[in-house]
Amino acid sequence: MFHSFKKELKSDDDEDVTVVIYTLADDSEGYDTVTEDARTKSNQQIQHTVTGIHRGGNKCYTLTAVCVVLLCVLLLTAVAVLWIRFNNLTTESNPLQQLQTSYNNLTKERDQLQTSYNTLTKERDQLQTSYNTLTKERDQLQTSYNTLTKERDQLQTSYNTLSKERDQLQTSYNTLTIERDQLQNKNNEFQKKLENLGWISFTSKLYYISTEKKSWTESREDCRKRGADLVIINSKEEQEFVDNVSENKCYGVYIGLTNRDNEGVWKWVDGTSMTTAYWSSLNGIRDIDDCVINRYNGWFDRPCTETYYWICE
Numbered sequence: 667m668f669h670s671f672k673k674e675l676k677s678d679d680d681e682d683v684t685v686v687i688y689t690l691a692d693d694s695e696g697y698d699t700v701t702e703d704a705r706t707k708s709n710q711q712i713q714h715t716v717t718g719i720h721r722g723g724n725k726c727y728t729l730t731a732v733c734v735v736l737l738c739v740l741l742l743t744a745v746a747v748l749w750i751r752f753n754n755l756t757t758e759s760n761p762l763q764q765l766q767t768s769y770n771n772l773t774k775e776r777d778q779l780q781t782s783y784n785t786l787t788k789e790r791d792q793l794q795t796s797y798n799t800l801t802k803e804r805d806q807l808q809t810s811y812n813t814l815t816k817e818r819d820q821l822q823t824s825y826n827t828l829s830k831e832r833d834q835l836q837t838s839y840n841t842l843t844i845e846r847d848q849l850q851n852k853n854n855e856f857q858k859k860l861e862n863l864g865w866i867s868f869t870s871k872l873y874y875i876s877t878e879k880k881s882w883t884e885s886r887e888d889c890r891k892r893g894a895d896l897v898i899i900n901s902k903e904e905q906e907f908v909d910n911v912s913e914n915k916c917y918g919v920y921i922g923l924t925n926r927d928n929e930g931v932w933k934w935v936d937g938t939s940m941t942t943a944y945w946s947s948l949n950g951i952r953d954i955d956d957c958v959i960n961r962y963n964g965w966f967d968r969p970c971t972e973t974y975y976w977i978c979e
């Protein structure tokens with residue numbers, strides 16, 4: 667029985683072993699001393715066995731604790747390994763993140779570059795437009811400049827021509843001025859000579875006032891000898907001139923007016939008809955009076971045979 671019991675001890679757990687031992691103690695009552703010794707020995711052996719069993723249980727606990735510790739160590743190791751792997755994986759994923767970040771950065775830079783490119787393109791187009799406009803304006807200015815240059819050259823040519831003509835005219839003016847002065851001097855000398863001969867100048871005409879008295883016909887002959895004729899009064903100014911020069915000539919001076927050829931028509935010595943008359947209010951026109959004298963600022967018709975001073979023109 668004991669052998670079989672030992673086999674059971676090896677095969678079963680500790681609680682079962684204790685129960686078996688108590689069973690063996692109950693079963694041992696009623697045997698003899700020899701048997702009792704044997705039994706005691708057996709019990710001692712059993713006690714040893716139980717003690718061994720208890721010792722074996724302690725070993726199991728120790729083994730179990732060791733195993734648990736080992737398992738804990740293994741678990742910690744596994745956790746550490748997993749943690750390291752996880753970190754490795756995390757570290758390995760960094761390049762991807764870096765790539766993603768780089769990609770994002772590059773995308774942003776690309777967008778910024780695209781924006782800059784668009785802006786630069788717009789500015790380039792605006793500059794091109796400005797350039798075209800400026801080119802057109804430059805061409806127009808160039809055309810205007812060329813036109814103005816031509817006009818300036820023409821004006822310069824005209825100015826040169828006019829300057830030459832002006833110089834020629836100035837030279838001619840100077841020459842004429844000298845000649846005029848010379849002629850003026852000669853004219854003055856001639857006037858003095860004429861005045862010495864009894865001639866008086868009035869409005870570019872020369873008049874001779876006689877210093878003696880003659881009939882109208884003889885007076886006219888004297889004027890013709892002097893290269894002139896009796897005065898013809900063509901204007902009020904000439905009448906006033908005749909009034910002035912005949913003031914100191916008593917009884918008047920003959921003028922070149924007569925109706926001797928045709929009683930009804932007064933004619934001047936050049937054959938023209940008298941249109942404007944300056945008859946004196948004191949004069950009475952008579953048929954027998956055919957020749958005219960100027961006296962007291964007016965005309966009188968008198969007989970042509972009477973002698974008066976006369977005025978040649």
Ligand SMILES: [Ca+2]
Nearest residue numbers: 897898899900
């Ligand atoms: Ca006259």
Ligand SMILES: [Ca+2]
Nearest residue numbers: 952953955956
């Ligand atoms: Ca008459």
Ligand SMILES: [Ca+2]
Nearest residue numbers: 950951955967
């Ligand atoms: Ca009269």
